[in-house]
Amino acid sequence: MMAVRQINLSVIGSSVTPKAMNDSAEHQQLSQWLISVAEQRDKLAFSELFKFFAPKILRIAKTKIGSEAQASEVVQETMSNVWRKAHLFDAQKGAATTWVYTVMRNVTFDLLRKVKSNREDTLSDDIWPIAEQSAADDELFEDHLASNNIMSVIETLPENQQQVIKGFYFMEMSQEQLANHLGLPLGTIKSRLRLALAKLKAQLGADHD
Amino acid sequence: MIKHHPTFEMLKAYVTGDLPASLAAGVSIHADKCDECRKQIALLTEQIAEVSFEPEHDPLHFGNVSDETMSVDFEQMLDNICSDDSITLTKPTEAKTITLRDTPYQLPRAMQHMEISSSANIGKLSRARVMLDEGEIHTSLLHIEPGGGVPMHTHNGFELTVLVEGSFTDEMGEYFPGDFIMLDGQHVHHPVSEQGCLCYTVANAPQKFTQGINKLLNPIGNFIY
Ligand SMILES: [Zn+2]
Numbered sequence: 001m002m003a004v005r006q007i008n009l010s011v012i013g014s015s016v017t018p019k020a021m022n023d024s025a026e027h028q029q030l031s032q033w034l035i036s037v038a039e040q041r042d043k044l045a046f047s048e049l050f051k052f053f054a055p056k057i058l059r060i061a062k063t064k065i066g067s068e069a070q071a072s073e074v075v076q077e078t079m080s081n082v083w084r085k086a087h088l089f090d091a092q093k094g095a096a097t098t099w100v101y102t103v104m105r106n107v108t109f110d111l112l113r114k115v116k117s118n119r120e121d122t123l124s125d126d127i128w129p130i131a132e133q134s135a136a137d138d139e140l141f142e143d144h145l146a147s148n149n150i151m152s153v154i155e156t157l158p159e160n161q162q163q164v165i166k167g168f169y170f171m172e173m174s175q176e177q178l179a180n181h182l183g184l185p186l187g188t189i190k191s192r193l194r195l196a197l198a199k200l201k202a203q204l205g206a207d208h209d
Numbered sequence: 210m211i212k213h214h215p216t217f218e219m220l221k222a223y224v225t226g227d228l229p230a231s232l233a234a235g236v237s238i239h240a241d242k243c244d245e246c247r248k249q250i251a252l253l254t255e256q257i258a259e260v261s262f263e264p265e266h267d268p269l270h271f272g273n274v275s276d277e278t279m280s281v282d283f284e285q286m287l288d289n290i291c292s293d294d295s296i297t298l299t300k301p302t303e304a305k306t307i308t309l310r311d312t313p314y315q316l317p318r319a320m321q322h323m324e325i326s327s328s329a330n331i332g333k334l335s336r337a338r339v340m341l342d343e344g345e346i347h348t349s350l351l352h353i354e355p356g357g358g359v360p361m362h363t364h365n366g367f368e369l370t371v372l373v374e375g376s377f378t379d380e381m382g383e384y385f386p387g388d389f390i391m392l393d394g395q396h397v398h399h400p401v402s403e404q405g406c407l408c409y410t411v412a413n414a415p416q417k418f419t420q421g422i423n424k425l426l427n428p429i430g431n432f433i434y
Contacts, residue, residue, distance in 0.1 A: 043291050050287050056262050058281060072281045080290045084297040094255060101258030105226040113230060117342040123230050126321045127237045176298050 030096035031089075038086035039187030049100075050079055057104050064108060074111060078104045087176065087186055102128060153200060161196035164189055211243050211387040219391075220246065224253045230341050231348040231411040235371045235389065237319035238409055242387030309335045309352035314374055314407050325350065331432050333357025347434050351408045353377065358401030359416075359433065366414030368392045375406025 030052065036045035054075050061071035081103045089099045106124035113119055154165055167178045175193065179186045215223070215236050222228045223236040240246045305316045309328050316325075320339070328337040333354035341348050345366075350373075353359075358377070370390040377384055379398040384390065392398070415434040 041294060046291060047287055050283070050290075053262070054283055054286070060261055068281075072286075075281070076286055076290070079286070080293075081297070083290050084293075084295065087296060088299065094251075095258070097262045098255045098258040101261060102254060105224075109226040109230075109233075117230075119342055121322055121324070123234070123319075123322055124226075126323075127230070127233050127319045129318065174298060176296065 027095050027097065031091040034082075034086050034089050034096050034099070035091060037083065038089060039185065039190070046083055049082060049096075053082070053100055054079055060104070061108060065112065070111060070115070074104065074108050077107045077111070081107065087190075157196055157199060161192050161199070164192045165196045165200070168193060210385060211239075211389075212382070213384070213388040213390050214243065214246055215239060215389050215391070217249075220249055221253055221257075224250060224257055229343050229346055231339070231343055231346050232369065234317075234319040234323070234348075235369050235409060235411055238317045238371045238373065239387055239389040241318065243389075307337065307350065309337060309350065309407070310354060312352060312405065312407075314350075314352075317373060317409070320409075328352075329432070334359070334432070336432060346411060346413045348409075348411045349433070351410050351433065353400075353402040353406050353408070355403060355405040356401075357405070358399065360418055361397060361399040362416040362418045363397045364393050364412070364414065365417050366393070366412060368416065369411040370400075371409040373407040373409050375402060375404055377402035377406050377408075 030049065033042075033045040033049050036042035037049065057075045057078055058071055061074035062068065065071050065074070078100070082100060085103070089096065106128055109124045109127075110122050113121070113123070154162055157165065163182065164178060167181065168175065175186060175189050178184075179189045182189070219228070219232070219236060223233055226233070228236065236246075240250055304318070305321055306313050307316055307325060308314070310330065324340040326338040326340060328335050328350075330336075334357060335352040335354070337350045339348040339350065353375075368391075370384075370388075370392075372384050372386050372388045372390070374386055376386075377400045379400040381396075381398065410433070412434050
């Protein structure tokens with residue numbers, strides 16, 4: 001018993017702490033690349049992400065699936081989803097590695113299901129909602145939005161933030177739809193929404209605590 | 210109050226995508242209603258992702274590709290992906306509903322794209338099969354009319370019940386929406402629902418009825434399974 005405990009402690013003591021520091025720089029870099037892809041369709045940033053993730057995904061998929069051709073399909077599909085869905089990544093809610101992992105997990109699941117059960121259904125995005133990491137805080141906040149008369153608070157925001165908040169919450173437009181609708185880059189919509197939400201949270205917190 | 214949760218091993222297999230769709234959806238339905246497990250899942254996902262993408266696990270760096278990966282043309286793949294500039298828009302879809310014996314239910318999110326057969330009734334039970342094609346693993350939605358129940362039985366294999374709406378009780382207590390109840394041959398029970406309920410059930414063998422009138426009840430076993 002004692003020996004086991006000592007081994008565990010020594011593992012934690014020796015490797016985890018210093019590694020965590022390297023990791024945090026790497027995490028920031030990966031997140032930054034993902035954000036550049038989302039906001040500017042930055043191909044250079046994407047090729048960096050591709051270099052980092054593609055060989056790892058290939059190795060993981062090969063272990064899981066066995067077939068080289070299908071593993072390569074997982075890489076293609078996962079990285080293509082990263083390219084096309086980067087706007088769904090939220091750096092404040094988790095690491096880029098976590099997000100890419102969930103994309104890969106979902107692609108692999110649907111592919112294996114196709115092979116094993118011969119079903120063409122795409123269930124993974126229902127079983128593991130892409131926004132899952134964010135669930136907790138936002139739900140609380142949405143309750144506030146729904147249950148309180150907050151129009152008066154919203155009207156204290158600058159006009160351009162009001163537009164985004166109203167479109168997003170009351171007209172249920174996606175951030176992309178808003179960007180098209182207002183003729184603005186997605187990044188601008190995101191940052192306005194973030195600013196507006198921060199202000200609203202502060203205001204509502206003060207009013208309802 | 211939810212009292213029954215998936216085991217740690219099951220949450221882990223859920224995160225890595227190693228559960229069959231039926232069980233993964235069961236965990237998902239539970240987690241939608243359980244803050245605790247949702248947090249646990251978020252944490253596990255973060256940790257497993259971190260380990261999976263650790264550089265030291267990865268001797269094959271891009272540009273220095275070993276024989277193993279030679280057959281995959283990464284450059285070509287990268288060009289293909291970037292040549293399409295469109296992005297994937299996620300549209301909020303309207304939640305689907307199912308009506309069992311005149312009771313309308315909203316389908317859990319995990320089931321939005323699952324094919325569900327029309328329902329069949331026996332007594333106060335109503336069952337709709339979820340067509341997942343997972344061999345011996347059968348998945349159903351089971352509606353119990355108020356005052357109905359399933360006769361005393363045990364399990365030849367495993368039986369997962371996730372309570373979606375309403376409540377029921379058995380020898381082990383009362384269950385509430387979100388409860389994740391995994392039973393096997395060690396358990397004998399007789400669920401009854403006073404107010405009626407909807408359960409998501411997954412089983413890999415027919416239920417075995419333990420009281421004297423086996424022959425009469427066996428069809429129900431096959432009905433539920
Ligand atoms: Zn739970």
